[in-house]
Amino acid sequence: MNRRPKRLPPLSALRGFEAAARLGSFSKAASELHMTQSAISHQIKLLEEFFDQPLFKRINRAVELTDAGADFLETTTKSLDILAQGSYRLEFYKKPGSVVLTTTPAFAAKWLIPRLPDLREQHPVIDPWIHTTDEQDSLEHSEVDIGIWYGHGDWSGVEAIKLFDDAVTPLYAPTMKIRGKDIEEPADLRNQVLIHVEQVERREDWRAWFSLAEVEETDTVTGLNLSDTGLALECAASGQGVVLGSKILAADLIKQGQLIQPFELSVPTEQNYYLVSTPEKLEQTEVRQMFDWLAKQAQ
Known part of the structure; x- marks a missing residue:
């Protein structure tokens, strides 16, 4: 379906109209936009002909908006502001040293962000732009340089x-209120609130862990059910239950004492995190430097 508007006013005339309406003068608008007064008058005339009604009242040398003009000024101001913001955002794509990286919200929050100070120290020229999403868009046809998928x-x-x-x-917070008795062996988890991470095609769930631990009738x-791994770890760290969490993403939380790993027993994941890019983008110096830095950090 074609959603393009069927009837648009002459867009080239919007800046002249907005300036004249804001300043209350065609001559002041011309001066601000470095145009002639006749050019501003021509733009306003185009708009008035398009709408088939006056947008200004001409009073001697001054101009005032009509009710229709005041209404259209609100639309014009919002539209120009949106275009200005969009134009500003595009500047980041050509910023020297800018490297756009995409990854999941959980990986960015729990692993990547805490390590960015080292990137700034090792490669001060690189300005990382982190975009978080669970989608894996094609790198060949996007502005993304590196992905962690x-x-x-x-x-x-x-x-x-x-x-x-x-x-x-299994991971839980030291401050968690113990339900029933202390967690000393896998079977003790049957007395706790279990936090589930609902991910498509994930086979490493509580059923798999309890089976490996030979705990029956569980x-x-x-x-609690959460769709985001990072939120599930935070939920556990706040003492709301025991999460079957990623050892990689929870490593810093365990090191900082916010989470406890009571057992060595763990279930290997079928899927893992990969560092990805395209050969063409890796030819860029900053992209290659950040790619190599990420690989080294993972070691």
Whole structure:
């Protein structure tokens, strides 16, 4: 379906109209826009002919908006502001040293962001632009330079390097109010609120962990359900339950004492995080430097 508006006024005349309406003068508008007064008058005439009604009242040498003109000024001001903001955002795409990276919100928050100070120290010229999404858009036809994707690593058209072999394991906060008794063995988790991370095609769930731990007759369905891994870790860190969380993404939280890993037993993940880019984009110096930095950080 074609959603393009069927009836648009002459867009080239909008700046002249907005300036004349704001300043209350065609001559002042001409001076501000470095145009002639006759050019401003011509733009206003085009708009009035288009709408088939006057937008200004001519009073001697001054001009005042009609009711229709005041209404259209509000629309024009909003439209020009949106265009100005859009134009400003485009400047980032040509900024020297700018590298656009896309990854999941959880990976960005729990692993990438805490390590960015080292990137700034090692490569001060690089200005990273982090875009978070769970989608994996084609790098060949986008402004994204580098991706950190979660999957099997079998994407076509990109160079992919596995960053980690991950696994999930029970995690909870030291401040969590113990329900029933202390967590000393896997079976004790049956008395706790379980936090579930609902991800498509994820087989590493509580059922798999309890099976590996040889714990039977366990309710692996009830509890808290979250779709974002990062939020699930934060939920556990706030003492609301036990999460079967990524050891990679939880590493800093465990190191800082915000989460406890009570057992060594963990379930390896079938999918993992991969560093991806295209050969063409890796020819850019800053992109290659950030790509190599990320690979080194993962080691």
